[in-house]
Amino acid sequence: MDSVDENVSARILLQNVIQTESSRSPITHSASQAQFQSPGSRVRHSIRLRRSDVGALTPQEALKQSIKKKLCESTSRSSLPEPSSKRRTVSEGVRKINTLAPATASLLYDVDITPRYLLRGMLQTELETSLLVQDRPVRKEPELPSTNSSLHSNRPSTGLSELDLPDMTTTVNLSNTVKGLSRKRPRRSLNITAFNRQLEHEDGEGKGGSATEKDLSSLSSASPSSITFSLKTPFVDIRTEKRGFQRKVANRKKICLEEFDEALRNRQAAMGGDPELSVREVQQGLSETVRSEGFTLGLSDLTAPDITHDIITSNTALYAPPDDTATTFIIATQDKDTITGTQIQREMGGMKDEEEKDMEEVGEQKEDKMEIDNKDGEDLAVVAGQRGASVRQEESKSQTEEVADSQTKEVEEVADSRTGEDEELAKSPTEEEVAESPTEGEVAESPTEGEVAESPTEGEVAESPTEGEEEEMTESQTEDLADEGGQLVEEGQEKGLTSQSLAHNVMHISRRAYCSEGGVEVAGVIEGGRGYKSMGAELHPTETSAVKPKAVRGKRAGSAKKDTGLSKSYIMSVFKHFAKTKVSTDVYPVLKEIMELYFDRLADDLEMFAAHAKRKTIEVEDVELLMRRQGFVTDSMPVNVLIEKYLPMESRKLLIPVATNGNYVIPKPRRK
Amino acid sequence: MLKRVPKATLKSLMKMKANIRIGTAADAMVELNLLLFLHSIAEEARTKAFEEKSATIKAHHVKAVSKKLLKQARG
Numbered sequence: 001m002d003s004v005d006e007n008v009s010a011r012i013l014l015q016n017v018i019q020t021e022s023s024r025s026p027i028t029h030s031a032s033q034a035q036f037q038s039p040g041s042r043v044r045h046s047i048r049l050r051r052s053d054v055g056a057l058t059p060q061e062a063l064k065q066s067i068k069k070k071l072c073e074s075t076s077r078s079s080l081p082e083p084s085s086k087r088r089t090v091s092e093g094v095r096k097i098n099t100l101a102p103a104t105a106s107l108l109y110d111v112d113i114t115p116r117y118l119l120r121g122m123l124q125t126e127l128e129t130s131l132l133v134q135d136r137p138v139r140k141e142p143e144l145p146s147t148n149s150s151l152h153s154n155r156p157s158t159g160l161s162e163l164d165l166p167d168m169t170t171t172v173n174l175s176n177t178v179k180g181l182s183r184k185r186p187r188r189s190l191n192i193t194a195f196n197r198q199l200e201h202e203d204g205e206g207k208g209g210s211a212t213e214k215d216l217s218s219l220s221s222a223s224p225s226s227i228t229f230s231l232k233t234p235f236v237d238i239r240t241e242k243r244g245f246q247r248k249v250a251n252r253k254k255i256c257l258e259e260f261d262e263a264l265r266n267r268q269a270a271m272g273g274d275p276e277l278s279v280r281e282v283q284q285g286l287s288e289t290v291r292s293e294g295f296t297l298g299l300s301d302l303t304a305p306d307i308t309h310d311i312i313t314s315n316t317a318l319y320a321p322p323d324d325t326a327t328t329f330i331i332a333t334q335d336k337d338t339i340t341g342t343q344i345q346r347e348m349g350g351m352k353d354e355e356e357k358d359m360e361e362v363g364e365q366k367e368d369k370m371e372i373d374n375k376d377g378e379d380l381a382v383v384a385g386q387r388g389a390s391v392r393q394e395e396s397k398s399q400t401e402e403v404a405d406s407q408t409k410e411v412e413e414v415a416d417s418r419t420g421e422d423e424e425l426a427k428s429p430t431e432e433e434v435a436e437s438p439t440e441g442e443v444a445e446s447p448t449e450g451e452v453a454e455s456p457t458e459g460e461v462a463e464s465p466t467e468g469e470e471e472e473m474t475e476s477q478t479e480d481l482a483d484e485g486g487q488l489v490e491e492g493q494e495k496g497l498t499s500q501s502l503a504h505n506v507m508h509i510s511r512r513a514y515c516s517e518g519g520v521e522v523a524g525v526i527e528g529g530r531g532y533k534s535m536g537a538e539l540h541p542t543e544t545s546a547v548k549p550k551a552v553r554g555k556r557a558g559s560a561k562k563d564t565g566l567s568k569s570y571i572m573s574v575f576k577h578f579a580k581t582k583v584s585t586d587v588y589p590v591l592k593e594i595m596e597l598y599f600d601r602l603a604d605d606l607e608m609f610a611a612h613a614k615r616k617t618i619e620v621e622d623v624e625l626l627m628r629r630q631g632f633v634t635d636s637m638p639v640n641v642l643i644e645k646y647l648p649m650e651s652r653k654l655l656i657p658v659a660t661n662g663n664y665v666i667p668k669p670r671r672k
Numbered sequence: 673m674l675k676r677v678p679k680a681t682l683k684s685l686m687k688m689k690a691n692i693r694i695g696t697a698a699d700a701m702v703e704l705n706l707l708l709f710l711h712s713i714a715e716e717a718r719t720k721a722f723e724e725k726s727a728t729i730k731a732h733h734v735k736a737v738s739k740k741l742l743k744q745a746r747g
Contacts, residue, residue, distance in 0.1 A: 578714035623701035
């Protein structure tokens with residue numbers, strides 16, 4: 001309406017705008033600017049902007065407008081050059097963004113440069129910038145000026161600068177960060193290398209000195225060189241350890257050698273220099289004395305001092321060539337056989353026999369049978385409290401007079417403390433003797449002192465390491481003897497010790513001593529020495545069966561071992577383990593009887609259970625029921641727990657199904 | 673644990689005792705039972721020996737204990 005004031009009201013303006021400007025698509029900033037500017041009147045959609053345009057711009061508003069304009073320009077400009085600098089894939093997206101950005105920018109400019117729009121523009125531009133890689137800024141920079149110059153000539157210098165600055169900053173930042181990262185790595189490497197150098201220097205200076213420190217440092221640095229350092233350090237320890245080990249052995253041997261030599265010289269001087277004659281004389285003398293005095297501890301006492309001397313002198317046996325003795329012994333063995341046969345019949349009292357046997361036995365080392373007998377003989381000797389072993393030992397050493405002396409001495413020492421015996425044993429003239437005497441000494445002592453078997457065996461064990469040959473033989477023998485000894489014990493300590501067995505036992509006892517295992521076995525033998533075994537007894541463990549009171553079973557299969565009972569060693573070991581305190585060996589016969597009784601009852605019950613279940617075979621359930629009845633298994637103590645507790649793995653596997661890979665369960669679960 | 677009793681021994685004993693057969697797994701169970709029994713004996717004997725103020729278990733300790741145990745374990 002013309003009549004209306006020319007002052008253009010908002011409504012009128014809007015109408016004009018709508019009429020004049022048909023719907024348009026977003027246009028570039030420049031286009032929009034041109035368009036807007038061309039009509040001459042800026043028509044702002046937003047009221048705020050209109051106000052600013054229409055009325056006199058207050059200074060603040062004017063400032064705001066200018067700032068906004070610049071921002072828009074910057075956003076538009078920044079968006080434009082992006083596509084060129086950025087990667088193609090990204091650039092395309094960027095282009096789109098850019099196209100959008102200028103549109104948005106134009107829109108912003110046109111519509112309203114509100115903070116929201118500004119922020120959007122900033123984000124868009126920033127996105128572009130954030131995508132920048134180190135390379136980009138480089139590319140961008142040269143391109144920027146080109147693009148800028150090409151695209152927009154109107155750009156104020158400030159815009160360019162603005163663009164450049166942020167890019168630079170970003171690039172700088174990135175580079176800085178990259179540099180920072182890079183710095184760290186070389187730093188670390190430097191640290192390691194430097195550290196290593198330091199370590200090397202240290203190591204070079206003193207090896208093994210600050211081992212611990214080095215180790216720590218090396219460990220901390222975790223460098224290969226440090227590891228080597230650590231390896232070096234234990235070197236010192238090993239040396240010391242070896243030294244320690246070496247000392248023991250070396251010292252002992254040295255002492256023995258020296259003492260032995262001295263003693264030997266003394267003896268020879270005393271005896272007149274003829275070893276053989278002296279030996280014989282000594283033997284005869286010994287035998288005479290033995291006869292006259294009978295086999296008693298007293299005899300051993302008399303001979304005790306001699307024995308020590310003999311032992312010292314006989315020490316040479318350790319180093320004496322075994323061949324000589326062996327040859328002599330071999331010859332002697334034959335004689336011994338004949339002699340032993342007769343001697344067997346004699347009682348233990350025959351020290352003489354023992355002595356003779358010792359002589360023979362010494363030579364026989366290699367004959368198991370004889371050895372077995374010797375062992376028996378040893379047992380007998382022990383029981384008799386005689387140092388027959390000592391005698392034997394000496395005899396075995398036909399070489400030296402010491403045999404007789406040692407015999408007497410051994411006898412004497414039997415009564416003496418074991419320690420003395422041990423010493424003697426160590427110095428026995430011959431290896432055999434040495435073996436014998438310790439065992440004999442111990443054996444002798446044990447019966448006399450009672451159940452001190454344990455200690456003597458220990459002493460024997462200590463001395464045993466000296467002889468290697470006998471060890472092997474004795475081991476096998478000891479095992480047999482152990483079983484036999486146990487049987488003997490069970491038999492009730494019969495005193496039918498044949499002299500022969502005595503002699504053999506003595507020999508074997510000494511041998512056993514060498515075997516470290518002898519501890520318990522020797523003890524057992526010692527105690528069971530009374531129950532002597534005949535020659536054949538050792539070979540067959542049937543004695544055990546004879547011993548068993550309940551042995552009467554219908555199907556006893558001759559003399560098969562373990563035919564009728566659990567092995568003694570097994571019971572012993574298990575009982576000891578459970579008892580946790582010392583267990584005397586007397587208990588084993590009693591225990592064995594109990595076990596047999598129990599086992600019988602067990603079998604009967606199981607049979608009944610199986611029959612009740614109308615089955616022909618005893619199954620796991622039967623045993624389980626039995627255990628429940630016995631009270632071993634209760635509600636609070638299930639079977640599986642017991643299984644886990646007591647049984648070894650092999651048997652456990654049978655009872656508790658174990659699942660292995662492949663879905664295969666062992667044992668196969670029974671399906672009923 | 674300490675020593676393994678060969679299964680053959682157990683089986684032979686069982687066969688000797690009875691005319692009945694014994695299953696495979698039952699062998700292990702029997703062994704378990706045996707161990708348990710031995711264990712109880714050992715415990716009782718140890719207590720008895722301790723009563724008499726001796727550090728080692730002697731035969732008479734075991735004997736005194738066994739009778740009672742055997743009775744109890746009969747079910």
